[in-house]
Amino acid sequence: MEWLFVLILVAIGLSCLTMSANVISGLNSFHAYLHTMLQICVWAVIPVIVAVVIYLIIRKKGDS
Secondary structure (H helix, E strand, C coil), X not given: CHHHHHHHHHHHHHHHHHHHHXXXXXXXXXXXXXXXXXXXXXXXXXXXHHXXXXXXXXXXXXXX
């Protein structure tokens, strides 16, 4: 239940970030909103993936 609450808050935050980015750039279409949302999500996920891979590599080296 706690993770659901966290995910909802993150989704709301990303939605607000996307809306403000579209308003500042002057694009007010749904297509532009989805495109900006995809870009923000990709740039938010890349560091997480890198951190997980580094963590797994360090953990694997520690087990050997």
